[in-house]
Amino acid sequence: MDESLVISADLYRYWHVDYQNGSIRIVCQDGQIFDDKLEPRHQRQDSQVATSTFDWEKWWIWSTTTRNDLILTEGFNPASPPPLNGRPSVYLDQNRWRTVADVLHDPARVKDPDELRAAQDLIRLANDGGIVLPLSTGHLLETAGLHGDRRYEVGVAMAHLAGGWQIRHPLDLWQHEVELSIRRHLGLMENAPVLHPIVTEPGALFGKDTSLGITDETPDSDKFMAMLTMPSVILDVLIDPERMPKNPLTKWVTHHTAITAQIHAEHQPKEQRRRLARRRYWNENIGYYTAAYRRLSYAADFPTFSDGELARLFAESRMVGLVSELFIRRFIDHMSKWGRNDLVDMFHLSSAAGYADYVCAETHTGTQLRDAQRALGRPQTVFTTLSELVTAVRSDGARAESERASPD
Numbered sequence: 001m002d003e004s005l006v007i008s009a010d011l012y013r014y015w016h017v018d019y020q021n022g023s024i025r026i027v028c029q030d031g032q033i034f035d036d037k038l039e040p041r042h043q044r045q046d047s048q049v050a051t052s053t054f055d056w057e058k059w060w061i062w063s064t065t066t067r068n069d070l071i072l073t074e075g076f077n078p079a080s081p082p083p084l085n086g087r088p089s090v091y092l093d094q095n096r097w098r099t100v101a102d103v104l105h106d107p108a109r110v111k112d113p114d115e116l117r118a119a120q121d122l123i124r125l126a127n128d129g130g131i132v133l134p135l136s137t138g139h140l141l142e143t144a145g146l147h148g149d150r151r152y153e154v155g156v157a158m159a160h161l162a163g164g165w166q167i168r169h170p171l172d173l174w175q176h177e178v179e180l181s182i183r184r185h186l187g188l189m190e191n192a193p194v195l196h197p198i199v200t201e202p203g204a205l206f207g208k209d210t211s212l213g214i215t216d217e218t219p220d221s222d223k224f225m226a227m228l229t230m231p232s233v234i235l236d237v238l239i240d241p242e243r244m245p246k247n248p249l250t251k252w253v254t255h256h257t258a259i260t261a262q263i264h265a266e267h268q269p270k271e272q273r274r275r276l277a278r279r280r281y282w283n284e285n286i287g288y289y290t291a292a293y294r295r296l297s298y299a300a301d302f303p304t305f306s307d308g309e310l311a312r313l314f315a316e317s318r319m320v321g322l323v324s325e326l327f328i329r330r331f332i333d334h335m336s337k338w339g340r341n342d343l344v345d346m347f348h349l350s351s352a353a354g355y356a357d358y359v360c361a362e363t364h365t366g367t368q369l370r371d372a373q374r375a376l377g378r379p380q381t382v383f384t385t386l387s388e389l390v391t392a393v394r395s396d397g398a399r400a401e402s403e404r405a406s407p408d
Helices: 094-105 113-127 137-143 148-162 170-186 220-239 250-265 270-297 307-315 320-332 340-355 363-375 386-395 401-405
Strands: 012-018 023-028 033-037 049-055 060-065 070-074 090-092 358-360
Touching (some): 012 220, 049 220, 060 220, 070 220, 094 113, 094 148, 094 386, 113 148, 113 386, 137 148, 137 220, 137 340, 148 220, 170 270, 170 320, 170 340, 250 270, 307 320, 320 340, 320 363, 340 358, 340 363, 358 386
Parallel strands (some): 090 358
Antiparallel strands (some): 012 023, 012 049, 023 033, 060 070
């Protein structure tokens, strides 16, 4: 696309992309219509998404699937903060998303009446401007384990209710927190970078170091095309009918199992094991901190942190405080059974618990996260049932737009 193209609602009414025939149609405010071939980098073969249409007035994107389901995605404006407009963010673990999808497609599948009512209320809030339900890379990974109609149902439900909202990749949030920690240590917080964690930014959930994300240096025309096409990319991943084999992460599981065994073999009191576990977590991830320190201080050396200083360093960070606590707890519990799902659950749920207003998680990690929040003196915003979640969301004042407009 021509980088000199003027991106303006004064000029255009609609941009319509047809993925099935590889074309783009531009409808101007003055009635002119321009048809062109879609650039090869935006074309996809065997896509489950038929079209995407950007409405310049409303600043949103309509996507249609090849089964004629319609998905609305809120647009992205790089010049403005995320348009949450007072809506709290609610992050759902994959199992909770499946319950919500069941309620949308066949409520009789949900046997627990409390969970059924809670899911129905959550759907109402999401559809009517009461909350945002961001998606993560973890959701894409877990959905990839489904196939056929079941995957389609879950994927469409997620795309529909998320409306384009995403939480950034945990690695991006982690690296951002690492930089802030080093800046605090060096007294360099003036002009520290700001990173919005829950956004409609195209490709934010994939991470800044991937070709699917955008940066401040991305030309405006490319940012716009990313906004127009990214909803279909995510939707395609969610509803692809073919199951994607899960990486067993054998090396990661074996490595962390060995650390737990090593700490148990020390036969130390619990507090000493906690210190050993914290130090081991630090040593496993120190490279992120040394890189940030050397970049910000231009020094070749790196300071030594005491056990107390490490505890404070971690606790100051919204995500790292939680994920480090999860690792520490599992390192010192010799009964812990490490599995591939731990990597997804620990990082994605910790980032969600650090930045979303509410989280509904699977029971094991959700309970540990809630305990970690309590231990850190933070509000307890993690729940393990939809019923508990929606009760808290409602008690804190969340209302659908139609409810706010009603005089009653």
